[in-house]
Amino acid sequence: MSTDTRRERMQSYVLEGMDCASCAQRIEDALRREPGLEEATVSFATGSVLLPPERVERAREIIARVEPGVRLVPPRQDTGAAARNGTLQESVLPHGPHPAPGAAAHPAGEAVARATGEAVAPGSSAKERTGATGQAERPAEEEERHSTYRRLAAIGLATLAFLAATFLHPRLEGTSLALAVDAALLAVYVWVGHGVIGAALRNARRGQFFDENFLMTLATAGAIAIHELPEAVAVMLFYTVGEFFQDLAVQRSRRSIRALMDLRPDYAHVRRNGEILRVPPEAVAVGEEIVVRPGERIPLDGEVVEGSSFADTSALTGESVPRRVEPGDEVMAGMVNTRGLLTVRVSRPFGESSVAKILRLVETAAARKAPTERFITTFSRYYTPAVVAAALAVAVIPPLVVPGAAFGDWLRRALVLLVISCPCALVISIPLGYFGGLGGASRRGVLVKGSNYLDALTRLDTVVWDKTGTLTRGVFKVVEVTPFNGFSRDRVLELAAHAEAFSSHPIAASIAEAYGRAVERSRVAGYEEVAGHGVRARVDGQLVVAGNDRLLHREDIPHETCEAEGTVVYVAVDGVLAGRIVIADEIKPEAAAAVRALRELGVRRQVMLTGDDRSVAEKVAAALGLDEVRANLLPEDKVEAVERLDAERRREGRIGALAFVGDGINDAPVLTRADIGVAMGGLGSDAAIEAADVVIMDDSPARLATAVSVARATRRIVKQNIAFALGVKLIFVLLGAAGVASMWEAVFADVGVSLLAILNATRVLRAG
Ligand SMILES: Nc1ncnc2c1ncn2[C@@H]1O[C@H](COP(=O)(O)OP(=O)(O)OP(=O)(O)O)[C@@H](O)[C@H]1O
Numbered sequence: 001m002s003t004d005t006r007r008e009r010m011q012s013y014v015l016e017g018m019d020c021a022s023c024a025q026r027i028e029d030a031l032r033r034e035p036g037l038e039e040a041t042v043s044f045a046t047g048s049v050l051l052p053p054e055r056v057e058r059a060r061e062i063i064a065r066v067e068p069g070v071r072l073v074p075p076r077q078d079t080g081a082a083a084r085n086g087t088l089q090e091s092v093l094p095h096g097p098h099p100a101p102g103a104a105a106h107p108a109g110e111a112v113a114r115a116t117g118e119a120v121a122p123g124s125s126a127k128e129r130t131g132a133t134g135q136a137e138r139p140a141e142e143e144e145r146h147s148t149y150r151r152l153a154a155i156g157l158a159t160l161a162f163l164a165a166t167f168l169h170p171r172l173e174g175t176s177l178a179l180a181v182d183a184a185l186l187a188v189y190v191w192v193g194h195g196v197i198g199a200a201l202r203n204a205r206r207g208q209f210f211d212e213n214f215l216m217t218l219a220t221a222g223a224i225a226i227h228e229l230p231e232a233v234a235v236m237l238f239y240t241v242g243e244f245f246q247d248l249a250v251q252r253s254r255r256s257i258r259a260l261m262d263l264r265p266d267y268a269h270v271r272r273n274g275e276i277l278r279v280p281p282e283a284v285a286v287g288e289e290i291v292v293r294p295g296e297r298i299p300l301d302g303e304v305v306e307g308s309s310f311a312d313t314s315a316l317t318g319e320s321v322p323r324r325v326e327p328g329d330e331v332m333a334g335m336v337n338t339r340g341l342l343t344v345r346v347s348r349p350f351g352e353s354s355v356a357k358i359l360r361l362v363e364t365a366a367a368r369k370a371p372t373e374r375f376i377t378t379f380s381r382y383y384t385p386a387v388v389a390a391a392l393a394v395a396v397i398p399p400l401v402v403p404g405a406a407f408g409d410w411l412r413r414a415l416v417l418l419v420i421s422c423p424c425a426l427v428i429s430i431p432l433g434y435f436g437g438l439g440g441a442s443r444r445g446v447l448v449k450g451s452n453y454l455d456a457l458t459r460l461d462t463v464v465w466d467k468t469g470t471l472t473r474g475v476f477k478v479v480e481v482t483p484f485n486g487f488s489r490d491r492v493l494e495l496a497a498h499a500e501a502f503s504s505h506p507i508a509a510s511i512a513e514a515y516g517r518a519v520e521r522s523r524v525a526g527y528e529e530v531a532g533h534g535v536r537a538r539v540d541g542q543l544v545v546a547g548n549d550r551l552l553h554r555e556d557i558p559h560e561t562c563e564a565e566g567t568v569v570y571v572a573v574d575g576v577l578a579g580r581i582v583i584a585d586e587i588k589p590e591a592a593a594a595v596r597a598l599r600e601l602g603v604r605r606q607v608m609l610t611g612d613d614r615s616v617a618e619k620v621a622a623a624l625g626l627d628e629v630r631a632n633l634l635p636e637d638k639v640e641a642v643e644r645l646d647a648e649r650r651r652e653g654r655i656g657a658l659a660f661v662g663d664g665i666n667d668a669p670v671l672t673r674a675d676i677g678v679a680m681g682g683l684g685s686d687a688a689i690e691a692a693d694v695v696i697m698d699d700s701p702a703r704l705a706t707a708v709s710v711a712r713a714t715r716r717i718v719k720q721n722i723a724f725a726l727g728v729k730l731i732f733v734l735l736g737a738a739g740v741a742s743m744w745e746a747v748f749a750d751v752g753v754s755l756l757a758i759l760n761a762t763r764v765l766r767a768g
Pocket residue numbers: 466467468469500503505507508531532533534535546547548567568569609610611612613633634635
C-alpha cells in the first residue's frame with residue numbers, strides 16, 4: 001500500500017530516442033542506484049519513465065550520462081494541469097511553471113513538447129496559444145519521417161556498395177586491386193556499423209560487455225580477424241537493417257496502442273466577450289461556456305445549455321451506442337460530439353475531469369510490470385553471459401582437446417553463438433504485449449492499473465460481489481408504506497424523509513421521492529448516520545429513528561419482524577414504532593450473464609456481500625446463480641469476509657486470485673484488501689478510480705469477464721512470443737555449435753524473430 005501511494009505521486013516522463021530495450025534496463029538500473037529514485041521505473045513499451053517529480057533534474061543528469069542518445073522530456077499528456085489550477089496537491093506538479101528545461105534546450109524535444117500541447121505557461125494568454133497545438137504537430141512528425149528516409153537511403157547505399165564489393169572481391173583475388181576492395185568493404189562496415197560500434201565502446205568503458213551492441217561488434221570484429229570481411233559486413237548490415245525495421249515496428253505499435261488510449265482533448269473553443277477563442281482545455285474556467293462542433297471531442301465536463309446531439313462515449317466506456325444529449329444533460333470530457341453544435345457550461349476544471357484522471361492512470365499503468373516482464377529481464381541477465389561463455393568454450397576447448405580440430409573453424413562457430421546471444425526479441429516484445437493488453441482492455445471500457453493486475457486476472461478464481469449498486473442498480477423505489485400505532489401513512493413518510501434529509505444513501509433519496517413534498521431541513525436537528533444501520537435525528541424536536549432491524553435492537557425499540565418483498569426501513573418516533581417502509585431495488589439486466597460468463601471462464605466461487613437483509617440478499621443471489629451470500633454485514637465485516645475467503649482459498653492451496661467488485665462508495669478498504677479491487681462506474685466516482693486496481697468505466701458487471709478474456713489473450717500472446725523466441729534461439733545455438741549455421745543466417749533469424757514477436761504483440765489489441 002505504501003509503495004502504491006508513492007507510485008500515485010510519481011509522474012510519467014517521455015524518454016525520447018529510447019529504441020533499444022537494453023538501454024531501458026540500463027537507465028532503470030542507473031536511476032535506482034540513486035537515493036530518492038529507488039522506485040523509478042522505465043517502460044520500454046511506452047518509451048517513458050516514472051519518477052518522483054522532485055527528482056527530475058537529477059534523473060535527467062543520470063540519463064544523459066548513461067545513455068547520451070536518450071532525452072527526458074515532460075509528460076506526453078499534460079497531467080500537471082490540475083496542479084496548475086491549484087486544485088490538486090502540489091506534489092504532482094511535474095515541472096515548473098515554465099517549459100521544462102530539457103524540452104526547451106533541445107529543438108526536437110521542444111517540437112515534441114509543443115506537438116503534445118505540453119509546456120503551456122499558466123500565465124500565457126489564451127490568444128498566444130491559439131492554434132499552436134495544431135501547427136506544431138507537423139514538424140515533429142515530419143522530423144521523424146525524414147530521419148526514417150535518411151536511414152533508409154543510407155541502408156540502400158550501403159547495401160549497393162556491399163553487393164558491388166562482394167561481386168568484385170573473389171574476381172580480384174591476388175591482384176593489387178584486391179586491397180582497394182577490402183578497403184571499400186571496411187569503409188562500408190564502419191559506415192553501417194558506426195552507431196553500433198560507438199555504443200559498444202561506450203558501454204564497454206563502463207564495464208557493460210553483455211549489451212547487444214558490444215556482442216555484435218565483437219562477433220563482426222572476430223569475423224574480420226579470421227579474414228571473413230564480407231561476412232562481417234553482411235552481418236553488420238543485416239543487423240542494422242533489422243534494427244531499423246524493429247524501430248519502425250515498435251514506433252508503429254506504440255502509436256496504435258496510444259491512439260486507442262488517447263482521449264486527451266487538444267483544445268477548447270471558449271466563448272469570451274462575444275468572441276470564440278481556441279484555447280487549451282486547462283485554460284477554461286468553471287462557469288465559462290464552450291462550443292463543441294460536430295465531430296469534435298468534448299474538452300471539459302459540463303452541462304449542455306444549447307443544442308442537441310448524440311455523444312459517443314465509446315472511448316470512455318467502451319459503450320458503442322451514442323447517447324442522446326440535450327440542454328440540461330451532463331457531458332464529459334473525452335466524449336465525441338457526433339452531430340449537432342453544442343454549447344456547454346463548464347462544471348469542472350480540466351484536471352479534475354475523469355478523463356484527466358484516466359490519462360494519469362494509463363500513463364503509469366505500463367510501469368507496474370507483470371511478473372513475466374520482470375522474469376524476462378532477469379532471464380536476459382543470465383542468458384546473454386551464459387551464451388557468451390558457451391561461445392568462449394566452443395572457440396577454445398575443441399581445438400585443444402579434439403585432435404585435428406581447426407581453430408579457425410571453431411572460432412567461426414563461436415562467433416555464430418555471439419550473434420545469437422542477444423535477447424532482443426524477448427526484451428522488446430514482452431513489454432509491448434502487456435502494453436497492448438492494457439490498451440485493448442481500455443478500448444473495451446476497462447482500465448487496468450498495471451500489467452501485474454492483467455496477470456492476476458488470468459488467474460481469477462474467486463469473485464466477491466458487493467450487492468447494492470454493483471449487481472443491483474442501486475436505484476431504490478418505495479413499494480409499500482405500513483403505519484403502526486396510530487400514525488398515518490403520510491406522517492411516516494414525512495418523518496422518515498426529514499430524518500433522512502442529510503443522508504446520501506440511495507435509500508434516503510427514494511424516501512424523499514415517495515414523500516413528494518419539499519423537505520425542510522430547518523426542522524431537523526442532531527442528525528446522525530449509523531453506518532450499516534440507518535439514521536437518527538430530531539425532527540420538530542421528536543427523536544426519529546429510521547433504519548433496519550439491527551438499528552431497532554440497538555435503540556431498544558419494541559417491534560415484530562415480518563417478511564417483505566424488499567429492504568425494510570423501520571421508522572420509530574420517541575421509542576415507539578411508527579411504521580415501516582419497504583424499498584425495492586432492481587437487479588441489473590446483465591448481472592446474471594456476467595456471473596455465468598465468469599463461471600465459464602473458470603471462476604470457481606462467486607460470493608455476494610451485502611449490508612442488506614438475508615431475505616432480500618438470498619432472492620438476489622438465487623436470481624443470479626451465485627454460489628454464496630453473506631448478508632447483514634457492516635462495512636468492516638466486508639473486509640473480514642474477504643479475508644476469511646482468502647484464507648480458505650489458501651488453505652485449499654489455490655494459487656488463483658480473488659477479486660472484489662464494488663461500486664467504489666465506502667468500499668476502499670475492501671478494494672485494497674482483495675488481490676484485484678474492481679470498481680464499477682469509474683466515470684464520476686473519484687474514490688473508485690483511486691482505490692481500485694481495475695476500473696470498469698460504465699457500470700456493467702459483465703465487463704469483468706471481458707477483462708479476464710483480454711488478460712488471457714495477452715498472456716497467450718506473451719507466452720507464444722517467449723516460446724517462439726527461445727525456440728529459434730535454441731535451434732541456432734545448436735546449429736551454430738554444430739557448425740551448420742553461418743553468422744548471417746543467425747542474424748537473419750534473430751532479426752526475423754524480433755520483428756514477428758513485435759507484430760504478434762500488437763495482436764493483443766484486437767484479441768479477447
Ligand atoms: N440512510 C439509511 N436509511 C435507512 N437505512 C439505512 C441507511 N443506511 C443504511 N441503512 C440500512 O443498512 C443496510 C446496509 O447499508 P450499507 O450502506 O452498509 O449497505 P448498502 O450499500 O446499502 O448495500 P450493499 O452492502 O449491498 O452494498 C441497508 O440495507 C439499510 O437497511
